[in-house]
Amino acid sequence: MIRRLLHYCSPRARHLVIAELSLVVVAALLQGIAFLLLVPLLRSLFIGDLNAASTWLIAVAATAVGYVVASWFASQIGMQASTAVLDSLLERLGDSVVSLPVAWFSTDRTGLVTGLATQGAMFVSTMPYAILRQILAGFIAPATVLVGMYFFDWRLALAMTVMVPIIAIGYRWLSRRIGRGDHAHSLAVAEASNRVVEFARAQPALRTAGESSIADRLVEEALEHQHKEYRGLLITGGAGIAIFAGLVQLSITVLLVVGAFLAVGGTVDIATLIALLVLGVRFNEPIVAAGELGGGVAVAKTTIDRLDELAVVPRLSEPEHPATPADFDVEFQGVTFGYGGDPVLRDLSFIAPASGMTAIVGPSGSGKTTITKLIARFYDPEAGTVCIGGVPVPELGTDVVAAAVAPVFQDVYLFDDTILNNIWIGDPDLSRDEVIAAATRARVEEIVARLPGGWDARVGEGGSNLSGGERQRVSIARALLKDAPVVLLDEATSALDIGNEIAIGEAIDQIRADRTLIVVAHRLQTIMTADQIIMLDGEGGIREAGGHAELLAQGGAYARYWRERVDAAGWKLSRHD
Known part of the structure; x- marks a missing residue:
């Protein structure tokens, strides 16, 4: 998705998006490291080793400062990137529209082009800042913690790792489910827009048709179809998000069961177990949030798909060196x-x-x-x-x-x-x-x-x-x-x-x-x-x-x-x- 978005960006917008996402990755890594450092800090406090606790506290503070700095720069660059991406999308859309053969406009494309130029372009332009940033943070930080858990207790880390493929499959299924719903909804919105514009333009002719005119019925049917698709999108999306959240909660359940078993057997110390359990529960929330935002990526993908469709509309052949007519018969x-x-x-x-x-x-x-x-x-x-x-x-x-x-x-x-x-x-x-x-x-x-x-x-x-x-x-x-x-x-x-x-x-x-x-x-x-x-x-x-x-x-x-x-x-x- 990021690669497809960068394809429609100007060089400046592309550099800003890459810089923003790079800083987001750095910030997410630092966040994960900071939370990992809490494990030895808590363990030192639990056993009363204040000297070690002071050292780990300094490490946590330094990592947190790095996280704050990276996040601040990511936010500042992200706002600039959103504006640059919006300009790029509108420019590419304009270039594509003017290069299309006039015949393409013989069918009313008002709703399609209007949707791309307004809600579609605006949503895609804010996606790196408002969506991708949180998704990357929601997965990279927990992944960093998961890798770090192997240094503290490989058995608890393995219990969490087992659930990773299941969560990944659930996330992909959720994105596709919302994407299909948004695709159908966007088509319904375009059709409804076409009908409303047509209805407004034809008012002089329609005034004599009465309230039960065909135009009234067509507009009502288009709007009702749009509402139906939107309701379907809400239902399917809501159900998908709930199922994904359940899969993430299942991973925490697995961690708790394995941790309790190890604690009863005495093979893991209580301080380490408590710290790791706290981390596992803490990073449950970002993953659920990332899953909800995954639907936003699917919605943005619909706009990118529309731009791709415009790009492959057959153009009329153009000569490399245009000829000059001898006269004008x-x-x-x-x-x-x-x-x-x-x-x-x-x-x-x-x-x-x-x-x-x-x-x-x-x-x-x-x-x-x-x-x-x-x-x-x-x-x-x-x-x-x-x-x-x-x-x-x-x-x-x-x-x-x-x-x-x-x-x-x-x-x-x-x-x-x-x-x-x-x-x-x-x-x-x-x-x-x-x-x-x-x-x-x-x-x-x-x-x-x-x-x-x-x-x-x-x-x-x-x-x-x-x-x-x-x-x-x-x-x-x-x-x-x-x-x-x-x-x-x-x-x-x-x-x-x-x-x-x-x-x-x-x-x-x-x-x-x-x-x-x-x-x-x-x-x-x-x-x-x-x-x-x-x-x-x-x-x-x-x-x-x-x-x-x-x-x-x-x-x-x-x-x-x-x-x-x-x-x-x-x-x-x-x-x-």
Whole structure:
């Protein structure tokens, strides 16, 4: 466990933990020696040899002073080590999270990551100081006394030694029992956290569902499952601790029986027997306490296991020397991809030319959003290649792709910060005036005008103070500020009214000349102004591709799709002679 913890520590934290535990070992040894020295001291007092008693008393005092000094330094270093370990764990967790493929976050991992970053990291960081120190002292000091007992009476020492394997097995069984219970409990806590967060985020939609809504039931079931696992952890842990304490008490019983037998036979002097019995009873307590704390090690192990699991999550391949795209057209070459099941895209091939706008249309579930996620390299295809500027994205690497692509997806998340700062993260190096200028292009100033605080108005958690359309406009402004050569708009105007859609359309028109725009949309105005339209067939392939007028003239699937959309929108097309 210590080795696994040190793996996640920075060099400074590692040195502090090793120094702390080394001092703890020294202190425990000195404590054991000090108690061993009490045997000749008590025996000298018992027989009235005051000169010998004085000598042993000085030895006990000197050893005790060494113990106090070592313990003090261990405590001081231990507090520093806890802070350093916490910093290391959070840094490693952050590095691991940002290196994970974006696809890993498609499942809600909020509860897992939150638990690791809060209770988990905090508990592990305090473990060397609050738990391991007491466990080491609880076993090393009694072990020192046990070894020393052989110098006074090997028979009593042997009686204690016989119980050591039994106590060791009991301790290991207790740790594993509590560890299994904590693992199940941590999973239940993560699931309950996910449900509570989901419930809070979906409140606007859930208010109309009534008290007996499915969401209410799911939250209640998750919380009840969490409580059930916690009760099970308390019961199994409590029973295990009681059994372990019984094993330790059994060792004292064995010592008493053997000591009484030797005393009756006259083969051990009373002074030595009393001193050794006192030591045996005295060190019963640290071992029991160490057993109780052993469950804490098992709990900390659960967090380390979670960090290990994050470390082995498959990452996307990264090139040693990232390539540079020749331009910024986007090409799919025989791409096949599914989300661990049946392919959503099958042998898909097309080119979205640079400095042009390509619209992706098709029935629901045909893979429109999947195309944008493959371009942004949330995933790599199962077969075929996605290229930017003629270079496969794995050869470009995630960082190059992230710098070249600005995605705006349907689900917009804003940080609980100001409107301006939510846009500013698109390019932190720009000035405030430059950020406001980009935001104005997306008509964000209309949102700012109605909010107290203007550009410095807070948007709330997830952007809860803004409407869906307003959140999308902030997200689009962020993408414009990034100034990436490839812009992906996935239903980016779906939540806007007509006036705001026109405003965003004008902003899009301004950047079409020098960017590759790939738009997934059902809005007629967006579709008909595209330079190229890719219509998916719903089976993972392309049914038709071409310009709006061209596809209408063919009278095929796209023409039928267009007429259905026009009729649904209530458009009236007039014909001019």
